[in-house]
Amino acid sequence: MPDREGDVPRAEERSRANLPGDLTAEEHRILAYASAIGSEFDFQLLVAAMAANEEELAEHLETLTHRGVLRERRGGERFAFTEEEFRARIYRSLTESRLRVLHRKIAEALESIRPGPPPELYSDLGRHYFLGKVTEKSLGFNRKAGEQARQADDPQRAIHHFERVLLDLASQPAGREPEEAETRQALGDLYYSVGDFPAADRYYGQALEKARASAPGLTARLLLARSEIARDNLSFEAAAKGALEARALFEKEGDAVGVAQTHRLLARLAFQRGDYPGSLDENMFALELLDGNRDPRLVGRLAIEMGNSFAQFGPDVAPIAIEWYERAVVHLTAVSDWLELSRAYHNLAVAVGEQHPQDGLDYLVKAREAADRGHDARSAGWSLLTGVEMRLALGQIDEAERDNEQAFRLLQRLADSLGLEQIELNRGEIAERRGQWEEAERGYTEAVERCRRFAMPADEAEALFRLARLRSKVRDWDGAREAWAGAERLGLAEVRPNLARTFEELRLTIARAEAGAAVPTSDPSEAAADHPPL
Numbered sequence: 001m002p003d004r005e006g007d008v009p010r011a012e013e014r015s016r017a018n019l020p021g022d023l024t025a026e027e028h029r030i031l032a033y034a035s036a037i038g039s040e041f042d043f044q045l046l047v048a049a050m051a052a053n054e055e056e057l058a059e060h061l062e063t064l065t066h067r068g069v070l071r072e073r074r075g076g077e078r079f080a081f082t083e084e085e086f087r088a089r090i091y092r093s094l095t096e097s098r099l100r101v102l103h104r105k106i107a108e109a110l111e112s113i114r115p116g117p118p119p120e121l122y123s124d125l126g127r128h129y130f131l132g133k134v135t136e137k138s139l140g141f142n143r144k145a146g147e148q149a150r151q152a153d154d155p156q157r158a159i160h161h162f163e164r165v166l167l168d169l170a171s172q173p174a175g176r177e178p179e180e181a182e183t184r185q186a187l188g189d190l191y192y193s194v195g196d197f198p199a200a201d202r203y204y205g206q207a208l209e210k211a212r213a214s215a216p217g218l219t220a221r222l223l224l225a226r227s228e229i230a231r232d233n234l235s236f237e238a239a240a241k242g243a244l245e246a247r248a249l250f251e252k253e254g255d256a257v258g259v260a261q262t263h264r265l266l267a268r269l270a271f272q273r274g275d276y277p278g279s280l281d282e283n284m285f286a287l288e289l290l291d292g293n294r295d296p297r298l299v300g301r302l303a304i305e306m307g308n309s310f311a312q313f314g315p316d317v318a319p320i321a322i323e324w325y326e327r328a329v330v331h332l333t334a335v336s337d338w339l340e341l342s343r344a345y346h347n348l349a350v351a352v353g354e355q356h357p358q359d360g361l362d363y364l365v366k367a368r369e370a371a372d373r374g375h376d377a378r379s380a381g382w383s384l385l386t387g388v389e390m391r392l393a394l395g396q397i398d399e400a401e402r403d404n405e406q407a408f409r410l411l412q413r414l415a416d417s418l419g420l421e422q423i424e425l426n427r428g429e430i431a432e433r434r435g436q437w438e439e440a441e442r443g444y445t446e447a448v449e450r451c452r453r454f455a456m457p458a459d460e461a462e463a464l465f466r467l468a469r470l471r472s473k474v475r476d477w478d479g480a481r482e483a484w485a486g487a488e489r490l491g492l493a494e495v496r497p498n499l500a501r502t503f504e505e506l507r508l509t510i511a512r513a514e515a516g517a518a519v520p521t522s523d524p525s526e527a528a529a530d531h532p533p534l
Helices: 011-015 025-037 043-050 054-066 084-092 096-113 119-131 135-151 155-170 177-193 197-211 216-232 236-253 256-272 276-289 296-311 315-334 338-353 357-373 377-393 397-413 417-433 437-453 457-473 477-489 497-514
Strands: 040-042 070-072 078-081
Touching: 025 040, 025 043, 025 054, 025 078, 025 084, 025 096, 040 043, 043 054, 043 096, 054 070, 078 084, 096 119, 119 135, 119 155, 135 155, 135 177, 155 177, 177 197, 177 216, 197 216, 216 236, 216 256, 236 256, 256 276, 256 296, 276 296, 296 315, 296 338, 315 338, 338 357, 338 377, 357 377, 377 397, 377 417, 397 417, 417 437, 417 457, 437 457, 457 477, 457 497, 477 497
Parallel strands: none
Antiparallel strands: 040 078, 070 078
16 A cells, blocks of 8 residues: 555646745755655755755745745744645645655655664654665664554554555565565554454465465464454354464474463353353463463463453352452553453453442453553443443443443444444343333344354353343243243353352242242342453
């Protein structure tokens, strides 16, 4: 994708540029260089780029300032165009060959003025050498600027620089496939971090084509990355297949950390299928493989999965789950891993919020703050939808609906099927609290259908339980029995242990009604929903 600045205007566009007719040739030359530098420019950089006489250039700039074309900044070392549209018209009037020369000279002048150069110039040097078509220089500075932006938690700027790197590599002779594969992997990681899974998967797939023949370690990491996306998209078979292929390569390479990461992914897959003992076993394998490894990022991420496993074994072990989440927060904060830190706070909120909803909401605020730092709309959406049950427990129905619909707007754009299923559950719950029975049934039924479509039995069991509870409230006993039986077949008591007691109470209520006995007029259960950890 070419840079917008690098696009050459069509002849008819240049003819409509409406440049002032009273500019002298030298003034036009000065403004051409200045427009290529940007909306603002340093006097000394303009002198060096044009190889100009300082006094003569200063006189021309003084004239242009008096005429209102430029504005002098305090100190006299920096100038700015008074109108951005005027600068753009100047820039668009230049031919491609002229632009190439200007940007190359500006880049060379920057390096001569600030030898080294300092890191704050990487981005400007990358831009000017890229537009100046000095490929090797452009490659080096754009790669450095991309890494710099990534470290500064600015993924969009990092993406911009790495895409320039790819364009430069495409113009080079064959033999740089490993470099191209690593760049595409970096772009995949960046798009994944901002929740654009289709773009991430595309770049990972392209990198895989370049790496398969010659780089088994990179191939394994790419397979694992694509498996993570498949898991996020609820394509569990594809995720498991890719994970097992990656594990075989990691084992062949003797990469214990890679094998551990694969077991972590297999644990997440088992968890989403409702196989909590299997998830715990996979996490324990990963923990054993990481024995002695002090990488806080790895340890923190695995700590989240350990917390998730323990969180599903009932209230007796909830303190153990909370300890793992707190451990994850410490490790991930240390390395500014915002995406995973948001998950850690989110899951800590789920573990705490059932008994202490306000504390849970406070942790969700921290989860959203981390998501914002990482530019991760998906995690921000999940933090909002998870807080709905906590707000309902506090009687904040309007606030719950507000957060749920805001989460819907975020997650719909990302096509997050699991998140949208949870939103439908929330809609049903909100409507039920308001006595809007038809709306509630519609929300729960839609959630059941989504769960079946993506083979998520644990979530389907919970949705059926809520549907059975709703139908019991409106005395639809046949419908309640049918939904309750569906939840029982899916093992609700095992996959959602915190709902086991109320699930049994609901069974007794339905049985009394079917036997003709009196049933309570109050709700048979006001059990809190169990949003599963991420």
